[in-house]
Amino acid sequence: MSTTPQPVPPAPAPGTGPSWTERYAAAVMNTFGTPQRVLVRGRGAHVWDAEGRQYTDLLAGIAVNCLGHAHPAVVSAVTQQLSTLGHVSNFFTTTAQVELAEALIRLVHPGLDASDSRVFLASSGAEANEAALKIARRHGGGARPRVLALENAFHGRTMGALALTHKAAYREPFEPLPGGVEFVPADLGALQAAMGEDVCALIVEPIQGEAGVRPLPEGLLTAARRLTREAGALLIVDEVQTGMGRCGTWMAHHLLAPGTTPDVVTLAKGLGGGLPIGAVVATGPAAQLLGPGQHGTTFGGNPVCAAAALAVIRTLRDEHLPERAAALGRRWSGQIAALPGVRGVRGAGLLLGVVLEEGAGPAAEVQAELMDRGFIVNAPCPDTLRLAPPLVLSDADADSFTRVLGEVLASRASRQEQA
Structure with missing residues (x-):
């Protein structure tokens, strides 16, 4: 067999071919x-397509580009790191990896003794939740076979993360999935009834983004910490979409359950500002459950992604962007909620779910009309638009969206009246 390299077929010239x-x-x-x-x-909160049309990006790669596009701090950090050291295996470490792990412990658990926590760096939120599930299994052993997750939960699409994800359409094509996972309503009574000494872990999202931006009921996360502690189970908080300042605090559980310390917190999305990175922050006995050879990843802790994450953390802090998200989110959600055709707005900070009145939807059609008007949003469920813009979004861009959404909903209402 010939080993001569074969030439790569040239791509069609611009403007020709498909x-x-x-x-x-x-x-x-x-x-x-x-x-x-x-x-x-x-650039910033705006993107351009191949036809030259400009859009205001109110989705940010699904809550990823927290500093917007091409932010100078991320560009500089990635360029400098890549020109110095691009990748090493995990037989070694790098200064960026160590500094990031230290910074994440301080962010997730402010004021706690950092020596009690450890970090596992991965490449995505699904990977982070896979690692969290393995930590839960190590904690449970054979005596605690049950894992509790919430109805409407989304934790990823790899097999372990998918086992924690509630939506049947995502799960059923790939069954049988890793077993032992049970789904319970986001309700205190249901959680109390399901919890027991045979439960190894409960995993929750503070705000369920894929379910239409649904915050947990008030007090449920605090109660979940109490119940898991009493049962000897781990509390895992999935901050993949809600963390890194998006909800107006560094972590959404800081907002929903002040003073609560989960055993495990998972992060990704906004952590890298557009670079692929995830993280698991474990505290107390949970931090020691995975030993050498029990888990790993080739790209986790990659110095380029770690440098990007450090730049994101510094910029969020120096520019007070979590506080900015909180203030803009309060004002913006109130203005959107006042529009005819809007039933309400859920969420916190700059993770918002705009719930449409029955006559205004389906949300996917509204999303398409907004795209034609130059705004990128998405519709995670039939009656809800999700807004997860860069935290650098300007007041002018937010106000422009509110105006255009009002026009789109008014136009749809008028067309329905004429039909």
Whole structure:
């Protein structure tokens, strides 16, 4: 067999041959459907497509680009690190990896003794939740086979994370999944009834983003900490979408349950500001459950991603962006909620779910009309639009969206009256 390298076929010249969308369909697995646009450039809270049209990005890569696009701090950190040291295996460490782990412990558990916590760095939120599930299994052993998760939960699409995810349409094509997971309503009575000494862990999202931005009921997270402690189970808090200042505090559980210390917290999305990174922060006995050879990842703790995360943390802190998210979120959600056609707004900070009145939806149609008007949002469920913009979003951009959303909803209402 010949070992001579074969030339790569040239790509079609711009403006000739198939479109980018057609080429996508011919080359990329159909796991995401047809792309809504082909994006080529971004700056701050704005992106441009291949046709030159500009959009205000109110989704930020699904709560990822917390500093917007091409932020100078991230660009500089990545450039400097990549020009120095791009990747090492986990037989070694780097200064960026160590500094990031130390910073994350301080962010997740402010004021606590840092010596009681340890960090595992991964490449995504699903990976972080896989690691958390393995920590739970190590804690439970054979005596505690049950894991509790909440109805409407979303924790990822890898097999372990998928086992923790409630939506049947995501789960059923891949069953049998890792066993022992039970789903309970986000209700104190149901949680009390399900908890027992055979439970190894409970995993919760402070705000369920994929379910339409649904915060846990008031007091439930505090009660969950009490119940898990009494039963000897771990409390795992999934902050993948809600962490890193998005909800107006560094972690959403700081807002919903002040003073609560979970055993395990998972992070990703906004942590890298656009670079792929996830993290598990474990505290107390949970921090010591995974030993050498029991878990690993090739790219976790990659120095380039770690440098990006450090730049994100510094910028969020120096520019007071969690506080900015809290203030803008309060004002913006109130203005949106006052629009005709809007039933209410859920969430906190700059993770908001705009719940549409029955006559205004379906939300996917409203999303498409907003895209045509230059605003990127998404519809995680039939009656709700999700807003998760960069935390650097300007007041002017927020106000412009409110105006355009009002116009879109008014136009839809008028068309329905005429039909």
